[in-house]
Amino acid sequence: MSSPLLNLVGQQELSPALSGRAGTNRAPVGVARQIAADNDVAAMGLWLAEYHDSPHTFRSYRKEAERLLLWSVQVRGKPVSSLTREDVIAYETFLADPPAAWCDAGLGRRGEHRRLFAGPLGERSRRQALGILAGLFNYLVRAGYLAGSPFVLQRRRARRGSRRTMERYLDRALWDDVLQALDDWPRASERECQRYERARWVLRFLYESALRVSEAAASCENDFQRVRGRWWLRTVGKGGVEGQIPLSDELMEDFARYRRFYALAPLPAESGRMPAILGIAGRSSSLTPTTIYQIVKDTFRRIADALESQDSGKASRVRRASTHWLRHTAATHQAEAGTPVHHIQQNLRHSSIGTTSIYLHAEEDARHASTTQPRPVRSVPC
Template identity: 70%
Template sequence: MSDHPLSTVVPQALPPTLSGIVGTNRASTGVTRQIEANDDVAAIGLWLAEYHSSPHTFRSYRKEAERLLLWATQLRGKAVSSLMREDVLAYEAFLAAPLPTWCDDALARHGYHRRLFTGPLSDRSRRQALGILAGLFNYLVRAGYLAGTPFALQPRRRGARGTRRTIERYLERALWQDVLAKVEQWPQTSPREKQRYERARWVLRVLYETALRATEAAQANEGDLRHRRGRWWLHVTGKGGVEGDVPVSDALMADFARYRTFYGLLPTPNSNGRCPLILGIAGRTTPLTATAVYLVVKDALVRVADALEPADPVGAARLRQASTHWLRHTAATHQAEAGNPVHHIQHNLRHSSIATTSIYLHAEEDARHASTTKAHAGASHDPYDKDGTA
């Protein structure tokens, strides 16, 4: 049990009424099972195992599974496989107002007796948590472990169908150019400053040009760069094990050569090499972790924000919010604004559905804003008619 994804949550065996062995929502004996797991911890652990190749997703999903498992068994007095729709509604309310004992700063960050919340979850975080758990229950139903899912009764939220969402977490082109320009102004008088500059310069460019997630960038190596018909491509194995090839420009390959040369490496990639695309600290050939890549980007954007603050406080505030995933959104948005076909952007981002990619299409929204504000500019600023009514 020690190597089980939930071993730190359930250190001892649960009684049958809480373990799920006799869960009231367990599938009937006549259903063909796709998994051998016969209790909730084992079944949830198998679901988590499907995401081992994506560490960030795995950690996020495990956190939500742990919270639900502990809430159900400790506070609700039920097995996860006995939860009903009323329980789901109660859990949603709990996420908005978790017990103070679950948020205590004095608790450890790891282990059985640890802090599970830092405070109430926002609306967005609650929706994300419930979405992850809905995916868990759907998986267990398809596996023949559960008879049904109480999440299936959740009403569709307004705007979920028929209303196109747009992504807002991206940097406008002018602000992105400011980022690149400000990084070029960083001091480079010492070896440490030069290393910091070259690393930030490369990491920002490679994440923007390829639209990689932080985890994908951390896992990529020189052997993933492929040369076909005079063009460079980067082979990526991403979220959910989805593979794809991302176009790499000659300009980015020149940046790659510069970055490698700075650390005394050959400027061209070895097709059989395992040297990471983003080198470790001081140019070591051990790769950075996804968290380290994230921190490099955050540090760079905060430094740029500090430099930009006097001239552009709004842009500086936006940079302080930004992260590695903003660069992915920024890349997709700029590709869309440049007129790239949406199906090309879909392949570049490795989206399974073109509807997901469509959230980056801002042109129609911008045109509506322009036509509306232009109409207002030519009209009277008096909000009242001659008879005094609005």
């Protein structure tokens, strides 16, 4: 099996000392092996292959594996299978301040010599990276490839507060401002009309469906199903979990408008394979999650520029927004509209209702109001 990592670091480029064949953390002889891989690139590639059916997860995990592999052999001068707890601590420091050569903006985002960092990783991104790598090492230990994982010694950081709330969303008033600013886009040329219609549909589709960007990219017209007069969207999310997303008549009217613009039938065909989100000129090939993400970011950037002169605070918040903000915004607005929390859980396909509860802001707002409301001043007799 060819390794997904070979396009960046080939086995032929690694000396025997760096290949991991004799790594100091390799499982001793006699331990039952579940995989045949006998070097780090092949073993890490096999772990990645487990996620071949989830493109978004695959790309994210491959990025973290490649970063660690290059850092291990180029910076620490040792194979991944020789990394210790001290190395993991040093790697976390490296992620917080990678050298300029690793963040060269002149390098492409793809290919053998691509840029691996856009810049230093924040605390949350570092935690995510280390969590992914901990999963990699646990897999290799269970496979009988490694003797142990240096990540198991990681200190468990206390959670800040017993209950989180989601703040990466646009409140209802700001969302209305976003839609209004989008409707003010110029539409004098065919190209401007194409950009407007696509941005208009993408924002509404991601907001109403609360899909992850990878799910939206995979959606085709035969995923839209009408049952007892109501529209639903079938999707397959994380871990292959299937879901049925309720769609409003208003969104289907927006979909019909979008399809008419490209001279398609207003209603999706039951057996049709046309993507839900088309290319700029109506091409039928599917867009990648990265492309859709960039469309959304560019749309929010243009809207933020338009809002800047009116309210710099609003503009700053819109400029930070992304595809996942639309998912959070949808869930928050559903909660504020009184949608039962278990329905929101089903719409977002959360395994735990505790995850869904981070979108319930009404309780905090009520507590704030009751605490800070003006109280009558009692007169004190002289």
